Amino acid sequence: MQMMTAVNTIRIEKGRGEEVASRFAVAKSVHTFKGFIRMEVWMKEDSPEYDELKVCTTWEDHSYFNNWLKSRQAEKAHGGGRSKESEGNSPILGSELTTFAVKVQHLPAIEVKS
Numbered sequence: 001m002q003m004m005t006a007v008n009t010i011r012i013e014k015g016r017g018e019e020v021a022s023r024f025a026v027a028k029s030v031h032t033f034k035g036f037i038r039m040e041v042w043m044k045e046d047s048p049e050y051d052e053l054k055v056c057t058t059w060e061d062h063s064y065f066n067n068w069l070k071s072r073q074a075e076k077a078h079g080g081g082r083s084k085e086s087e088g089n090s091p092i093l094g095s096e097l098t099t100f101a102v103k104v105q106h107l108p109a110i111e112v113k114s
Helices: 017-022 062-077 084-088
Strands: 004-012 036-043 051-059 092-101
Touching: 004 017, 004 062, 017 036, 017 051, 051 062
Parallel strands: none
Antiparallel strands: 004 051, 004 092, 036 051
């Protein structure tokens, strides 16, 4: 198995990044999928033209991520997600999904008490 991280970079209207970031504060269903390790939401600092979030999910293996992605695509195809009305007022300017193989990871050292 090769651990991987998917990064969804979202460009947002300037001044509305916190609004979009707050949508991720409550866990939805991604954390219930087999192979899911963690999710982090990062906000770019000092971006002059637009706000930018990176939604990073780490998975045990690419196959687990693909299973989650397929479930999301099926949900959208069957009318899940946001209404057309809310999309018209969306602060999201665009997004790009990239994936990375995790090659090295260091965790905090565990203090040994003597």
